Amino acid sequence: MSVTREEVAKIASLARISMDEDALDQMVPELNNILAWVEQLGEVDTSKVEPMAAVIPQDQRLRDDVIDADPLTGGGRREDVLANAPMAEHGFYGVPKVIE
Amino acid sequence: MTDFTQMGLKAIRDGVAAGDFTAREVAEVHNDAVATAAELNAFIVTTPDHALAAADAVDAARAAGEELGPMAGVPIGMKDLFATKGVQSTAASHILEGFVPPYESTVSQKLWDAGAGMLGKLNMDQFAMGSSNETSYFGNVASPWKKQGSNATLTPGGSSGGSSAAVAARLCPAATGTDTGGSIRQPAAITGITGIKPTYGRCSRWGIVAFASSLDQAGPMARSVEDCAIMLGAMAGFDPKDSTSIDAPVPDWAGLLDADLAGKTVGIPREYRMDGMDAEIDASWEQGKQWLRDAGANVVDVSLPHTKYALPAYYIIAPAEASSNLARYDGVRYGLRDLPEGAGLQDMYAATRSAGFGDEVKRRILIGTYVLSAGFYDAYYTQAQKVRTLVQKDFMDAFEQCDVILAPTTPNAAFALGEMTDDPLAMYLNDVFSVPASLAGLPAMSVPATLNKDGLPLGLQIVGRPMDEQGVLNAGLAIEQRAGFTAQPEKWW
Numbered sequence: 308m309s310v311t312r313e314e315v316a317k318i319a320s321l322a323r324i325s326m327d328e329d330a331l332d333q334m335v336p337e338l339n340n341i342l343a344w345v346e347q348l349g350e351v352d353t354s355k356v357e358p359m360a361a362v363i364p365q366d367q368r369l370r371d372d373v374i375d376a377d378p379l380t381g382g383g384r385r386e387d388v389l390a391n392a393p394m395a396e397h398g399f400y401g402v403p404k405v406i407e
Numbered sequence: 408m409t410d411f412t413q414m415g416l417k418a419i420r421d422g423v424a425a426g427d428f429t430a431r432e433v434a435e436v437h438n439d440a441v442a443t444a445a446e447l448n449a450f451i452v453t454t455p456d457h458a459l460a461a462a463d464a465v466d467a468a469r470a471a472g473e474e475l476g477p478m479a480g481v482p483i484g485m486k487d488l489f490a491t492k493g494v495q496s497t498a499a500s501h502i503l504e505g506f507v508p509p510y511e512s513t514v515s516q517k518l519w520d521a522g523a524g525m526l527g528k529l530n531m532d533q534f535a536m537g538s539s540n541e542t543s544y545f546g547n548v549a550s551p552w553k554k555q556g557s558n559a560t561l562t563p564g565g566s567s568g569g570s571s572a573a574v575a576a577r578l579c580p581a582a583t584g585t586d587t588g589g590s591i592r593q594p595a596a597i598t599g600i601t602g603i604k605p606t607y608g609r610c611s612r613w614g615i616v617a618f619a620s621s622l623d624q625a626g627p628m629a630r631s632v633e634d635c636a637i638m639l640g641a642m643a644g645f646d647p648k649d650s651t652s653i654d655a656p657v658p659d660w661a662g663l664l665d666a667d668l669a670g671k672t673v674g675i676p677r678e679y680r681m682d683g684m685d686a687e688i689d690a691s692w693e694q695g696k697q698w699l700r701d702a703g704a705n706v707v708d709v710s711l712p713h714t715k716y717a718l719p720a721y722y723i724i725a726p727a728e729a730s731s732n733l734a735r736y737d738g739v740r741y742g743l744r745d746l747p748e749g750a751g752l753q754d755m756y757a758a759t760r761s762a763g764f765g766d767e768v769k770r771r772i773l774i775g776t777y778v779l780s781a782g783f784y785d786a787y788y789t790q791a792q793k794v795r796t797l798v799q800k801d802f803m804d805a806f807e808q809c810d811v812i813l814a815p816t817t818p819n820a821a822f823a824l825g826e827m828t829d830d831p832l833a834m835y836l837n838d839v840f841s842v843p844a845s846l847a848g849l850p851a852m853s854v855p856a857t858l859n860k861d862g863l864p865l866g867l868q869i870v871g872r873p874m875d876e877q878g879v880l881n882a883g884l885a886i887e888q889r890a891g892f893t894a895q896p897e898k899w900w
Binding site: 308310315318319320321322323324325326334337338340341342344345347348349350351353356357358359361362363365367368370377379380384387388390391392393394400402403404405 | 505506507508509510606607608621622647648650651653654713715716719720722723730734737738739740741742743744746750751752753754755756757758760761764769770772773774776777780783786787789790791792793794795796797799831832835846847848873
């Protein structure tokens with residue numbers, strides 16, 4: 308399978324990466340090279356194979372159902388959470404206007 | 408006077424513990440070595456005060472007669488993929504430039520608790536995507552090695568290229584690395600140092616910037632097998648904050664090291680012998696077999712039939728996971744924001760991510776987005792995950808016949824910066840020997856074997872059963888003892 312310029316533009320839009328015309332021109336053949344190469348996976352008979360879910364078998368663990376079981380990742384750390392925000396206002400993240 | 412930069416991790420630790428010298432002296436000398444090696448560009452930020460404070464704490468603890476940790480007095484480099492509290496952590500990306508974590512990654516915290524200090528944050532391929540350290544936003548890392556008779560700047564490998572360059576150049580006795588498809592083993596091999604990726608789940612991923620979560624593992628890079636064993640012991644262990652962390656005790660790998668391989672069987676995977684294989688890589692592999700026979704092992708041929716499909720499967724799975732993981736960089740919560748005049752929220756996302764990600768990162772996000780998109784998911788992603796199952800089964804079948812597997816680490820020695828950047832696919836092929844063990848979650852290490860005719864290091868790779876880091880380290884030690892690799896780069900920086 309190969310991708311067209313329009314398809315790459317669509318993928319870039321889905322991935323929220325703006326790309327100008329030059330960037331698209333460069334990316335299309337690069338992606339097609341890679342996609343043509345991974346195509347060889349189609350040769351492998353996998354009709355009786357389960358897709359891998361976990362590389363090392365593990366039981367899912369449950370933590371205690373309490374608030375702030377781990378103080379580091381629990382709540383009440385607004386200052387820390389906002390410290391790296393490019394724009395924080397009134398204790399919240401600031402974003403451009405979303406609703407017209 | 409002793410040159411501390413020539414000492415390994417254990418020698419430094421034992422010397423500090425014995426009172427032969429102070430941790431502070433060791434830290435100062437290494438801080439100086441780092442400060443005068445700017446030409447290598449191995450560090451994104453240096454943290455001399457962190458190294459000194461950790462050293463002073465160790466010296467004070469010793470003076471007070473307290474028990475010292477397994478890394479006490481050892482100054483190390485920390486790959487910039489680890490979140491370090493109060494110290495910029497960028498994954499070598501523009502989008503995280505200026506990000507100062509308010510928390511410490513589990514692995515780095517364990518190292519500080521063990522008495523290590525931090526010389527700085529090491530440069531790397533951006534978001535750990537690359538095999539040559541040419542995708543960092545903060546510039547290429549130069550290998551300390553040069554080809555005989557050439558002044559061309561060589562790659563230190565990637566993605567842990569700052570780590571490999573710094574350890575090989577004697578800027579630090581050891582450094583952390585992370586390995587998703589070979590990012591510890593490949594740079595270790597081509598810079599003549601030692602590095603191990605443990606079993607997936609041994610080291611907590613909490614606080615490590617995520618690339619491909621089902622593959623990412625941290626591990627040590629140092630200049631001997633024993634030093635790697637000590638440092639891995641300090642890094643590993645169960646962490647409830649990582650849902651894939653293995654809840655199993657950490658063996659005393661360093662204490663149990665044993666290079667006597669009598670009764671052990673080493674498998675040689677025939678599919679790793681590729682057409683047009685570099686003759687010197689092949690010769691070093693042959694030599695490696697002989698070394699392991701000399702150590703008492705029985706060497707047998709094994710088959711890993713799906714080897715050729717491991718790399719294409721990896722280049723579907725890793726980008727797919729990356730496209731999901733990197734969706735978090737949105738210009739809202741941390742890192743860069745690019746807000747064009749009059750732009751709305753969606754435009755802000757797209758502009759921020761366009762400005763903040765490098766070309767290779769964008770390429771992988773786009774591949775990942777494509778293979779996960781409706782209509783293509785089964786053909787690409789599900790098929791790749793099925794192939795991954797087969798790759799793992801190949802290894803498990805092989806381990807019915809052998810205890811560890813021996814293979815080259817890389818298909819070639821270090822190449823020059825710029826030599827492969829025009830062809831992303833050619834670059835990917837550099838990971839051909841390292842990716843299969845990653846897909847199977849197995850412990851794997853690279854040990855220096857020899858220099859090629861150009862005077863550049865070549866490494867040998869040992870892959871073990873799940874949880875059998877000890878078997879890998881023991882075989883590594885057997886090679887190390889026989890290879891007698893003492894070469895180091897001539898200082899030009």
